[in-house]
Amino acid sequence: MPSSPASPAPPVAEVIASSTREILAEVYPDAEVPAFGSWIEVETEGIDGRGGAVLYGLVSHAETGSVEPGRQAVALGADYDRDRLRREMPQLLELIRTTVRAQVLAYWDGQSQREGRPHVRQTLPPRPAALHDRVRPCAPEAVAAIAAPFDVLRTLARSPDPAVPADDLIAAALRGLYKSHGEGPDGEAVLVAAGRALARLMDDDHERLQSILRRVE
Structure with missing residues (x-):
């Protein structure tokens, strides 16, 4: 298999749909929940059992709730903090799960x-992705490979997740692109190029573009 952009980081979640x-994944209990607007990846298995594709998604939603459908958690009172909850009522934590939804925007075919x-x-x-495929945070190198002509931004702007504020997600994606290039001159150059691409996509709606860029700072 050629050199892969797949992240060496341990998995933080598992695909459940x-x-x-899009990808819906359940976060492992002791793992850090991927942040809104961060990039995740799923390395799939090929049809012949060998290496398959690496899918890249932008986290558009995270939710914590009861494992049992229709059952809602109740408040325990101000005297309880998380450490005390772990010590005295660990079974309650087993009834809670966190899921993340990510919009699939790119892939590498392997x-x-x-x-x-x-x-x-x-x-x-x-x-x-297949059920139970592992989900990892993207390596900066993989995020940096999502460059001009920034077709992912076209997808976010023109075909957004209807349940997510599109401009907030675009701003978060831009922050990720900037950080993946080191937050220096290279990152600034990418941010300028992405801003120009967005201006064309938004039919020169400068007010909306400026609103998005302000959220990147």
Whole structure:
């Protein structure tokens, strides 16, 4: 398998539902919940059992609630903090789960290379992730590969998740792109290029564009 952009980080969640457009994953109890607007990846298995694709998604929603459908948690009172809850009522924590939803925006097919680097395609994958595939936070190198012409921004602007404020998610995606390039001159150059791409997508709606860019700072 060619050099992969897949993250060496340990998995933080597991796929419990998926489509070519989105991933729903349950976060492991002791893992850090992926932040809104952060990039996650899922390395899938190929049809022949060998390496498959790496799917990239932008976290658009996180939710914590009861494991049992229709059963809502109740307040325990001001005397309880999380440490005391772990000591005295650990069984309650077993009834709580956190899930994250991510909009799939790009993938690497496991083979394609460009200039000696994996070529990440900014489009929907041909197949969804499988149930119980592991979810990892993206390595900065993988996020940095999502560059001009920024087709992922077109998807976010023109085909957003209807349950998510699109502009907030775009702003978070821009922050991720900036940080992946080191938050220096390289990051600023990428941010300028992405801003220009957004201006074209938004039909020169400068007020909306400025609103998004203000949230990046």
